[in-house]
Amino acid sequence: MQIPHEYGAHEARLPEPVDPNMINAPIPLGTRLDLYRLQQQMRQFEKRAYDLFLQNLVKGTSHLSIGMEAIAAGVGQAMRADDYTFATYRGHAHTLARGVPMGPVLAELLGRSNGLLAGKGGSMHLTSVERGVMGSYAIIGAQLCIACGSAWSAQFRGTDQITVAFMGDGATNIGAFHEALNFAAVFRLPVVFVCENNLYMEYTSIFDVTAVEHPAADRASAYGLDRIVVDGNDADAVYMAASSAISKARQGGGPSLIEATTYRHGGHSRADPGKYRPDGEVAAWLDRDPIPMYHQRLLTLGVSEADLDQVQRDVADEVEAATVFAKGGAPPQADTALTDVWADGGSSWRN
């Protein structure tokens, strides 16, 4: 039998250098400061989540996106308040990107009654309909199909709301990906699919199990879509690509598929030390951490160190307050386990 590769023996994939032109992208400075704040919020929030995990306070599993913040920030910033987000189990950042307050999110991770879902959903299912976060889905690919529905609905209702659906690189090999992309293209749905290519599924390199080099972008043409690859570690690059896809969708131009390359600094989930990654790879990507790079860019653009420090401190305060809020939450009452199966608020299956 031919073996296409030796497991774990794949080459390190190193990041591309930052695009030096991106500093000249036509993005207002205020927007850039928002992008910086968003990335800080995501980073500091998830660091805190990790600390609380080490203190055994986070129940169940959780999947951090430390190192990948530029994507959620760039896309979130490009969205309008009434647009829809569909996230995955790795959805903390995508949720925060829509302005969902940190306290209830953190409380949800801790399984408290003041959690965003009152403890019923957990880290993998963050949802805030109020903020357009229409759910986080933990079965690979499902959210792509569901996102077609909210996009279809906006089209049907004649609003110009758009929908963004996130996915990982691994999701591009599941059937639902294919069905959703074709469906969206056929009906010219106002949906933007964003693939966060962080080079790995759980513990397996995406290159070991995918027929093409760019798991999303190299398939765009199969749905009549343009090939789009962006630097997922550059919030400006993501923001520009997302803005253009979103405005196309809003104007009736149909769906887009964006592949943003990035890297997660930690393991897949809280249980994973991430040992399967080749030497040098992690270090190289740590060097391309989106946040210090963006910090530097803002300095170059004339923002003062003091102003950036202030953002960091504001965010630190926010995280602190969220921690107090979350830790202070009571555990859910046992009988709430029996509510909200049905629209009448209950769970009775008999008359």
Added chain:
Amino acid sequence: MQIPHEYGAHEARLPEPVDPNMINAPIPLGTRLDLYRLQQQMRQFEKRAYDLFLQNLVKGTSHLSIGMEAIAAGVGQAMRADDYTFATYRGHAHTLARGVPMGPVLAELLGRSNGLLAGKGGSMHLTSVERGVMGSYAIIGAQLCIACGSAWSAQFRGTDQITVAFMGDGATNIGAFHEALNFAAVFRLPVVFVCENNLYMEYTSIFDVTAVEHPAADRASAYGLDRIVVDGNDADAVYMAASSAISKARQGGGPSLIEATTYRHGGHSRADPGKYRPDGEVAAWLDRDPIPMYHQRLLTLGVSEADLDQVQRDVADEVEAATVFAKGGAPPQADTALTDVWADGGSSWRN
């Protein structure tokens, strides 16, 4: 809402002219005579099946491929006796193409005990392991995944058997298609996927619901495969394309995806008069009937009318004998409904 198309109002899709060079394809005359005989067998068999349906003798549903014979014949002829075929519910021709005798196939359509599956499977599930027909599958797309398994098995066992899996154009939009294609490409499996693009799903034009013009070929690149479109109404063209894909697979070169364009002369299934097709389309495709065309080609190549008549008469006799065999079959014994759920021959779920 934007409506991508008006239903039923799509343009007629007319066939391409026959490739005049195909007559020069390097195919031995004996092989061509076999191709002619195969197409005759398929056509005459299915016409008889249709007659028996009109006599109310065919139970359940059945899906004819009259007009599409050149594909099953061309591919079947290019296969080796120990290769594997995976067919769909429209699988009479693919089954006959492997040399499965007509009598048991027809008896199966009639639900008789002497049927190929003793009446348990019916028209949609024709299978002859003896002849390498590893089943006919009636859930769109499933066979593509299963075919990866027999291909993997041959690779694992170190034989050079290849697998062919057929599908319709409509099958290219289901998730299983995507998973199978990527899986086959990643593991370089010896499998040839053949998409019979007859322009319609059941009653809906494939162009109304697909993001690309060629539902299979325009997706090949998404799996790192070559784009292959062949004239599915020319047995020689199909034979050449299949032979080359098969020999590539046999030599360890991995999978191929062939799209063969064709047309079914009748409706989707026995219940369908096929009224949804635009004016002129059926007539144009009837003009491109693969069998008279091939007949003419053989005459041009010097085969005598008398020899071709003889083939037709031989096949007619074969169909006649199969009809006698099938009609003579007893209905299955009721208690056989309870056999062969398990490998021990029984159906007991308790000890």
Added chain:
Amino acid sequence: MAELTYREAIAYGIAQELRRDPTVFIFGEDIAGAGGVFKSTVGLLEEFGPKRVIDTPISEQAILGAAMGAAMTGLRPIAEIMFSDFLAVCWDMVVNEIAKIRYMTNGQVSVPLVIRTGNGGGSRFGAQHSQSVENWAMAVPGLKVVAPSTPADVVGLLAASVRDDNPVLFFEHKSLFATKGEVPSGELVDTLGTAKVVRHGKDCTIVALALMVPRAIAAAEVLAGRGIEATVIDLRCLVPLDTQTILSSVSETGHLFTVEENPRLCGWGAEVVSIVAEECFWALDGPSIRITTPHVPLPSADVLEDAVIPSVERIVNVVAKSLDA
């Protein structure tokens, strides 16, 4: 009042809802231009146009995903999955997404959608196009499950399903399409979770669903000739389940029979028998007996299919034997 076939009642019932509520729309494979492969959506495209009656690709996951997303954002989709067997290719959407999203989000999300599907055997379509899978759906919390047996129930229960704020799986029995019945004129809206006593008798209770209802009624007539008077209950819905009607009947008759088309193990009959075994034990005068298709896939040949799906004769024999013993 008009006499309609079960098949016509489907289009009639859908049209009633499409007319009433502009947020209702319907989509699926071949349902628009062709009026459905079972001809149960004929005329809808013509009346309501291509914005509300839509043909889709063969992409069942996308169909149900789209239904879910649309239902989450203000619409009331009716999605068709052509044969219920195909629910298996989009089962994740049904059981992990649609059924669970309200609960997981602590009630933030509503999913008012209907999944219609052709269910059941008797058409000689073989193992992959003939299954009765209503018990698959019943086993999953968060789904309402409806399976009407008459044209009037089709219309009334479909209306109730579309108007319900929960996801409903609506099983249309393929072997009932050609049957006829009176459908009252005017708006028709029924209530989910209500079974119907379709025949009264003091000797035993026969609970049936969909195609098994007419067979149970016919069997009861034959049994009456043999001196056994059966109550026949048409369940109509599996979730919510009308346990009250079942328990009160069994309390009177002391004998329970269920007639299921699904294969033997873990059907709705097992649930009904178990509820009675726990809540009504002291009223029972003998064993509760399930009449089901044996635990085999469905064969294609007519004689074989007829041998496995419960027949009038089989129902009569089982009931008579059990009550004589």
Added chain:
Amino acid sequence: MAELTYREAIAYGIAQELRRDPTVFIFGEDIAGAGGVFKSTVGLLEEFGPKRVIDTPISEQAILGAAMGAAMTGLRPIAEIMFSDFLAVCWDMVVNEIAKIRYMTNGQVSVPLVIRTGNGGGSRFGAQHSQSVENWAMAVPGLKVVAPSTPADVVGLLAASVRDDNPVLFFEHKSLFATKGEVPSGELVDTLGTAKVVRHGKDCTIVALALMVPRAIAAAEVLAGRGIEATVIDLRCLVPLDTQTILSSVSETGHLFTVEENPRLCGWGAEVVSIVAEECFWALDGPSIRITTPHVPLPSADVLEDAVIPSVERIVNVVAKSLDA
């Protein structure tokens, strides 16, 4: 004899079969290089190499399709579906293809394969990663269904599953991974379809499966302190079902309780209660009672999850209350 965790027993059992039979191979997501996300396939890649221990794309339909096709052509694949919840994305392969192909082809095709999957709750993973879905599989003719509760049973039943010529769904309980037990040395091959009486008592019969087995045993100990002696049966397999062991126990005790982790409706408990209700009615001294997770999706927070999955305390209370009354 060695003490192994349930998790280690899985790799141990698979290795036994890989060593014995060169046609056995194993594949799934992250099972090779990483040794599985539950670390239950650690060491297999190293011992057996990349031809027989293979990481796949996230393509569950292709995984099971490949398993089926390989099983049809001379191999004995073991496929992993990481969490049993994900069976929903490849349910067609399980129920319409793998389960039916032998029957549809009149016995021409054999499908000797095993689908291993992490099943069950208790890990606070929420509604989409915690389900107990063994009853889904039990409802479909053509599938054998195994769910061991101890390391020794893991090894013995896995061997029996791999050697069986039928498709087997092998449910590994996530909350048992860390539990330990003795595993006899030497080749270990058990028999499918045999339940184990793990405790004898004359007052009632408690039937349990997987994670519910240790809880039922613990409950029985508590009940003994209250003067109630329970027989506890570890079902181990749902198909084939060891009805003999159940029926003979209930005939002695006159009282049946089932303890199921799956949600309320149409679980294996309903099947067991129904079999007893029909075949053992006259031996019953009271209602048969199912102790199940209520009919809700699984919540994520620890207190909520603990509130819904049957606990030792709940089992004790239900049994004590029922037998006192």
